[in-house]
Amino acid sequence: IPTAPPGFKSGFVALIGRPNVGKSTLLNALVGQKIAITSPVAQTTRNRLQGILSLPEAQIIWVDTPGIHKPHHRLGEILVHNAQAAMAAVDAILFVVDGSVPAGRGDAFIAERIPAHSPCVIVCNKSDLAPKDAQTRQAHQESYQALRPQAPVVWVSGLDPSSLDPLLRATIDLLPNGPYYYPPDLVTDQPERFIMAELIREQVLLHTREEVPHSVAVNIDQVEETPSLTRILATLSVERDSQKGILIGKRGEMLKQIGQAARLQIQKLILGKVYLELFVKVRPHWRRSERTLGDLGYRA
Numbered sequence: 578i579p580t581a582p583p584g585f586k587s588g589f590v591a592l593i594g595r596p597n598v599g600k601s602t603l604l605n606a607l608v609g610q611k612i613a614i615t616s617p618v619a620q621t622t623r624n625r626l627q628g629i630l631s632l633p634e635a636q637i638i639w640v641d642t643p644g645i646h647k648p649h650h651r652l653g654e655i656l657v658h659n660a661q662a663a664m665a666a667v668d669a670i671l672f673v674v675d676g677s678v679p680a681g682r683g684d685a686f687i688a689e690r691i692p693a694h695s696p697c698v699i700v701c702n703k704s705d706l707a708p709k710d711a712q713t714r715q716a717h718q719e720s721y722q723a724l725r726p727q728a729p730v731v732w733v734s735g736l737d738p739s740s741l742d743p744l745l746r747a748t749i750d751l752l753p754n755g756p757y758y759y760p761p762d763l764v765t766d767q768p769e770r771f772i773m774a775e776l777i778r779e780q781v782l783l784h785t786r787e788e789v790p791h792s793v794a795v796n797i798d799q800v801e802e803t804p805s806l807t808r809i810l811a812t813l814s815v816e817r818d819s820q821k822g823i824l825i826g827k828r829g830e831m832l833k834q835i836g837q838a839a840r841l842q843i844q845k846l847i848l849g850k851v852y853l854e855l856f857v858k859v860r861p862h863w864r865r866s867e868r869t870l871g872d873l874g875y876r877a
């Protein structure tokens with residue numbers, strides 16, 4: 578790790594907000610690589626995940642979190658608990674909101690939980706979907722500003738990396754002088770295996786509906802590198818036989834589609850050829866069992 582030059586700024590910055598406002602999409606755009614999975618399903622993000630951006634004048638460690646909402650089961654409780662713990666431990670907070678709609682109760686619920694003394698930027702995301710007329714847009718902005726009157730507001734689109742400069746400048750303004758925390762070429766604190774498992778889970782979220790997405794956990798059982806390809810064996814755990822049936826599909830069609838799509842994503846991650854084999858296993862009530870949650874990597 579290099580020594581930081583004089584005036585170098587660094588710190589940990591949490592992305593906080595309702596489910597689906599685009600926190601994980603922003604994280605990927607901010608580090609320029611897909612390290613977090615995204616989908617229209619709430620609770621896509623289950624783990625605290627760090628993305629590292631190293632610039633000549635600053636190093637920012639972005640901390641992605643599950644969206645904050647009222648928990649309904651033990652997994653949900655762990656997710657919300659971890660998001661709140663993340664806020665207490667960072668140098669600054671990005672309060673990410675959906676700028677295409679005005680503030681709602683969910684946003685107020687979160688704003689109340691952001692510590693009063695924490696440096697904070699309000700990030701109006703989805704500017705590409707925001708009303709074109711300036712007055713309505715301004716009204717949306719003011720509804721969020723009212724939740725945190727002193728915070729600067731920036732508009733961005735997580736789908737457009739060229740829109741992120743104002744966000745970067747506002748964030749660096751809030752950071753203290755500090756060292757490099759990670760080597761400048763590192764993009765995430767997570768091992769490759771974790772991201773592989775997530776890329777598989779993302780395809781489950783995108784291919785299935787209703788209760789299935791929330792009932793799936795992915796475990797990478799084996800990664801074997803041969804000269805010509807990387808061979809990966811993974812298990813999908815679900816809670817019920819019916820969910821197993823849906824995941825496998827008629828004559829295995831669904832599992833095949835999920836596997837093919839995930840394989841392409843993993844090839845982009847590791848920049849090499851991948852052979853991926855998926856297994857499905859029923860673990861009744863894994864979301865309620867502390868031990869199974871721990872086995873699968875979910876811990877408060």
Ligand code: GDP
Pocket residue numbers: 594595596597598599600601602603614615616617619620621622644702703704705706733734735736737
């Ligand atoms: P999270 O739950 O806050 O992490 O949200 P995700 O990053 O998973 O995004 C939720 C959905 O919103 C996904 O379908 C994204 O593709 C979409 N999304 C995120 N950012 C934007 C944006 O700036 N514009 C548009 N149009 N869609 C976005």
Ligand code: K
Pocket residue numbers: 596597615616617618619620621622
């Ligand atoms: K999501």
Ligand code: MG
Pocket residue numbers: 600601602614615621622642643644
């Ligand atoms: Mg997310």
